[in-house]
Amino acid sequence: MDRNISRRDLIRVLGTSGLAAGMGAFLPSGESRADPASRKDAPAGVKVQGPPAPPAKLVGGKVIQPERKLPLLAQTDVLVVGGGPAGVVAALAAKRTGADVTLVERYGHFGGQWTGGLVLVVAGMHDKTNKQVIRGVGEEILQRLEKLDRGIINRRPGVDPTVDAEAVKYVMVEMLQEADVRVFLHCWGVDAVMEGDTVRGAVFESKSGRQAILAKVVVDATGDGDVFAAAGADYEHMRYHVGLVCRIGNLDKVDQDKAKLSKRPPRLGGPTPIEGVNWVNMHGPTDIDALDVVDLTRMEIDHRRQIWKDVERIRKTPGYEKVYLVETAPQLGVRMSRMLAGTGRLVFDDVMAGKKFPDCIGVGGDWRPTEQRIGEWQIPYGVLVPQKIDNLLATGRCVSGEPKLADYLRIIPTCFVTGHAAGCAAALAVQDNCPPRNVDVPKLQKLLREQDAYLG
């Protein structure tokens, strides 16, 4: 079927779909000369002279940052710093409780390590009886993923599901926009704003420069406790293993006849909702300081090289030649760094014994095979609350607990439930005009149950 070559065909042939409008550079062959790529309606700019703010100065060999007033980016009731699983859930919960909420995230996507770090598996949703112990906003996210084709797999009783990162990022944007949460992406929390021992907000860096957001209550969902550390809260600083997760593809194109003849290559990982695409975890070396930029850099470099080597080894195995590296996670696999010293602190023996707390605001499960699992365990409100800093709550992996509990505190379900609790508590503190440490816990528990949380 003949048809005139359309501009769209030409663009596809030249492989630059939509790179610029009004170009004049794409012409059918036969024209003698073309115009250089030039957007004729390119907007003129605004001239800028002088720095946006007085810069740092080198004085007597020292670098001095000047005192200056910081512009306000926003003012809000509840400021949630960090858009990972804990932060997103906290933001939604606080908004639904009636607060004005602002959520700020360093990267361009939501989901934190769950998506950007390619964690993907929601490990630890069930206890030894196979009961699903997380509900509320976290469960709601999973239910929304089920509605998308290839959003989530393994949604069976007692089984930890695996998500598709792109689906999660999309669902989270939808939910935040539906809830009308104010959001800033590409915005990195770098300092707290204080008045004595009371947090008044946080300071952010972005392409707009250094700005502050003032808030009545701040929820630290950074994972690393960056805000509570800047605010002067006490904490424990852990060194832990840091890896880098990746995805590999074309596992559905493995030539099984050839593959039968050799040993199965290592590092094939586990399934994702996309057929033929696996996620491949990496333990990484232990004892890494995830707050040390030198360590982080070294991990990124070493791990990227190791991943490449691992994939090359797979591809050299007969039958596996088509396997390829889909993606290295844009977020380095940091698992634990700071742990708050809270008014409450989870202790390993209590968790193993399933100790009950009167101020229980969430319940956790176990990621191990059913026969090895412990029973559901309770999380008391105090693990979110700093000992002496006011108007600040921690959530996610950096809540207060023994280092031995790292693998129970950092998992996605615990981020969901502590996020839910922190968001509701922050909103209640605003509503009742009291510091978060004085929030009426039975009131908080009632609110959480109304929002479908499971409290044991």
Next chain:
Amino acid sequence: MRFLGTSGLVAGMHGIVSADEANADATQTAGAPPGRESSGTAHPPAQVVDGEVVQPQRELPVLHQTDVLVVGAGPAGVVAALGARRAGAKVTLVERYGHFGGLWSGGLVLLVIGHIVTGKKQVCLGIGEEIMRRLEKLDRGIVNRKPGDRPTVDAEALKYMMLQMIVEDEVDVFLHSWAVDAVMDGDTVKGVVFESKSGRQAILADQVVDATGDGDVFAAAGAEHERRLYHLGLVSRIGNLDKVDPQKAKLAKEPRHLGSISPIKGVNWVNMHGPDADGVDVAQLSKLEMEHRRQIWKNVREVRSTPGYEDVYLMETAPQLGVRITRVLSGVENLTMKGVLENRKFADCVAVGGAWSGDHQEWQIPYGALLPKKAENVLAAGRCISGEPRMADLIRVIPICFVTGQAAGCAAALAVRDGCRARDVDVPKLQKLLREQEAYLG
């Protein structure tokens, strides 16, 4: 290995998963190392004073000192770092994300255009060409490398190859570090301030190359520039295009948004034009990230609802938002379209550019386009060099990042070597050095 411990520590470092292939993240908690207690702030925080937020004066720790500091590890920055290193300088490269390649990899630009002129002659050579040549050695690293072709890279291969080259040349690196301010002594740039998980710190340097794309460093240093709007998109990759059922597909109209090929069979990259926006306004960046994410999801849904295309899926949205132009230096010289059309030659030509479709003549870039009018010892490289608005599409492309990066890196190294300001570098000497590094200068 001079970098802070890479290859010496690589062997035996990895804690690689044991032979039973446990992929799950379970570890034995009993062995978790105890934490170290910390109390008090590392530094005094911002305060509310009379209803305003005040950042206190304080001394910032110096993380590192170097000859040439390259800020931004995109195509311009990586090439600048390698050029400077090979010219003999001690070089430190700092990058906001965890990967090298900037928008070329993290933004999924992938396609290389603008390095070819009439007659299929390639005019962007030097280190950029070296990167592409080395990618050819990786299986599925790059496609379309015949003379006159416009190649497409694989992002993972590129990130890996750039890392190899940086490590081989012993460039010091800091990743996950965001440049937030310049360190000044009068009008002279003495270094840059970074935020990272280690807090706010400075790196001091004799010469700084601003390869941030947005001119973050020269703007902080007070250099005159223009702040412009440009269309801002978000690129993605889709997969399973090799599983399209041709019988079913024949019966329906071909869906839109199928994009273009990549080195991986069945995987396409899909561009997005996007609306004009201010790429250094955090509110606009946030809004567009979310809008574009929803639009991409919608587009892929549309593809998948086309008969035959049901298996197509969204593989990846680019981790870096598709910002194309923001701040542009007002340099000692300013590139104009008139100059391109008139074939203008510069005595201080330090780089040469080509054509998007290889269908017009080469054009020259003078050293002055990299130099601020007043700020000392900072050079622009990449899309933020000095050019009029109409020049944006010629300047912002990957090959120009290569060649201006190499020019800036070499100039910075020469300035260190000769103990002079960047603007006083001996240009014939610079041109000779660039030619020795296989740059093409016309």
